[in-house]
Amino acid sequence: MKNRIFTGAPSETSAGYAKAVIDGRTVHVSGTTGRDPVSNTFPEDAAEQARNALASIDAAxxxxxxxxxxxxxxxxxxxxxxxxxxxxxxxxxxxxxIRPTSTFLICQIPAPGAKVEIEITASKSA
Known part of the structure; x- marks a missing residue:
């Protein structure tokens, strides 16, 4: 049985996705951009966007x-x-x-102002 985690973001409904899906002992987290959690805008700095994205992913x-x-x-x-x-x-x-496997791509990101998007697959803690 798959369990889904939603954040309530409008795009989850309009684009038909979940923030994360738990499939057995595996957790798949959707691609996450680095909006500032307070202002809901993208910082100019790509490193700061990455930190925001990783914090959001870790919360999920x-x-x-x-x-x-x-x-x-x-x-x-x-x-x-x-x-x-x-x-x-x-x-x-x-x-x-931690050293997960990694793919790193240069591409277009649909969200205006986003410089980074990160997707993570993790094992579920025992």
Whole structure:
């Protein structure tokens, strides 16, 4: 049985997705951009966007009985090489001891102002 986690964001309904899906002992977290949680705007700094995205992902994982420490796959999408250079050290800090598999792509992100989007798959804590 799959359990879904929703944040209440309007796009979850309009685009038909869940923030996270728990499938057995695996938690899949949707691609998450780095909006500032207070202002709901995107910071100019890609590193700050990455930190915001990871905090949002960690909150969803914790609601699912997991955490970033349980990450097994990370997929990171950035808009350009400059954003990649800013985001890479943040990932290095967060995943230094965790070392999930990783995909890192430069591409367009649909949300205007977003410079990074991160998707995580994690195992569910025992």
């Amino acid at each position: 994982l914790r609601e699912a009985g997991s955490s970033l420490a349980d990450a097994v796959v990370s997929r990171v999408y950035v808009v350009d090489r400059e954003a990649a250079a800013a985001v890479t050290p943040v990932l290095g800090e967060v995943f230094a001891d």
